[in-house]
Amino acid sequence: MHASRSEAPPLRVEQLTKRFRQGSAVVDALRGVSLSVEQGEFVAVMGASGSGKSTLLHVIAGLTGPDEGRVLVDGADLCTMSDRQLTRFRRRRIGLVFQALNLIPTLTAEQNILLPILSNGRSGSVDDRLESLISRLGLDDRRGHRPDALSGGQQQRVAIARALVTDPSIILADEPTGSLDSVAGQEFCRLLREECRQRGRTIVVVTHEPTVAMWAGRVAVLKDGQVLSEFSTSSFGDAHALATHYHEIVGAAFSTEAPR
Ligand SMILES: Nc1ncnc2c1ncn2[C@@H]1O[C@H](COP(=O)(O)OP(=O)(O)OP(=O)(O)O)[C@@H](O)[C@H]1O
Numbered sequence: 040m041h042a043s044r045s046e047a048p049p050l051r052v053e054q055l056t057k058r059f060r061q062g063s064a065v066v067d068a069l070r071g072v073s074l075s076v077e078q079g080e081f082v083a084v085m086g087a088s089g090s091g092k093s094t095l096l097h098v099i100a101g102l103t104g105p106d107e108g109r110v111l112v113d114g115a116d117l118c119t120m121s122d123r124q125l126t127r128f129r130r131r132r133i134g135l136v137f138q139a140l141n142l143i144p145t146l147t148a149e150q151n152i153l154l155p156i157l158s159n160g161r162s163g164s165v166d167d168r169l170e171s172l173i174s175r176l177g178l179d180d181r182r183g184h185r186p187d188a189l190s191g192g193q194q195q196r197v198a199i200a201r202a203l204v205t206d207p208s209i210i211l212a213d214e215p216t217g218s219l220d221s222v223a224g225q226e227f228c229r230l231l232r233e234e235c236r237q238r239g240r241t242i243v244v245v246t247h248e249p250t251v252a253m254w255a256g257r258v259a260v261l262k263d264g265q266v267l268s269e270f271s272t273s274s275f276g277d278a279h280a281l282a283t284h285y286h287e288i289v290g291a292a293f294s295t296e297a298p299r
C-alpha cells in the first residue's frame with residue numbers, strides 16, 4: 040500500500056514553526072517540526088498538554104498558516120494556496136475530527152453527518168457509506184436526534200462519521216476517543232486501521248491513550264513544539280509496553296533539562 044519512492048508522500052511537513060502572541064506573552068507552539076506520512080500509514084502523535092499537538096494538526100489541515108516551514112500534500116504546498124483553494128482542498132481531501140466538535144445544534148445526527156457533502160448532492164456510494172458508518176459507530180437509533188439529545192460520546196461519534204463520510208484520503212483526528220468508552224474507542228480505531236490498510240488512507244491521530252496509539256504503525260512524540268522521538272509500534276506486545284517506552288522517552292527528556 041505504500042507510495043513508490045519517486046512519488047511525493049501524501050503528507051509532509053518541513054521545519055514548521057508557529058508562534059502565538061497574546062499581549063506581551065509569546066508562545067512558541069511549534070519549533071521546527073518535520074514529519075512525513077506515507078499512503079496507507081497511520082501515525083499517532085503523543086505529547087504532554089501544551090506540547091503543540093493540536094497546533095500541528097491545525098497547520099496540517101491548513102486552518103492556520105505556519106510562521107515558517109512548509110506543509111506539502113501530494114507535493115503541493117498549502118502555504119501558497121488562496122483561501123478558496125484551501126477550502127476546496129479541505130473539503131475534497133481531508134477528514135477532520137477535532138477537539139471542538141462543532142456540531143450544528145439545530146440539525147439531527149444524520150443531517151450533521153451529511154453536512155460536508157450536501158453541497159455536492161447525494162450519490163449511491165454516499166448512501167452506502169453513510170449506512171455503514173452509522174452502523175459501525177452504533178448510531179442507528181440516534182440518527183434523528185439533535186446534538187443536545189445525544190451523550191458526549193454519541194456526539195463524538197457523529198463528528199467522526201461526518202469526517203469520514205466524504206471518503207477523505209487524509210484523516211486528521213485530535214483526541215477522537217476522548218469521550219468514548221473503551222469499547223467504542225477500540226471500534227473507532229479498528230475502523231481507522233481498515234481505512235488505512237484496505238483503502239490506503241493516510242491517518243494522523245493525536246492521542247494521550249497508549250491503547251489508541253497501539254493501533255498506529257508509528258508514534259511521533261512532541262515536546263515543547265519539537266519532535267522528541269519517533270518509534271514504530273511493532274516491537275511492543277501491548278499498550279502497557281508502549282506506555283512504558285513513551286514515559287521513558289518523556290522522562291529522559293525531563294531529566295536532561297537544565298534547571299531554570
Ligand atoms: N490561539 C492561540 N493563542 C495563543 N496561544 C495558543 C493558541 N493556541 C495554542 N496556544 C498555545 O500553544 C501551545 C500549544 O498548544 P496546543 O493546543 O497545540 O497543545 P496540545 O499539545 O494540543 O495540548 P492538549 O493536549 O492540552 O490539547 C500551548 O502553550 C498553548 O497555550
Ligand SMILES: [Mg+2]
Binds near residue numbers: 092094138
Ligand atoms: Mg490539543
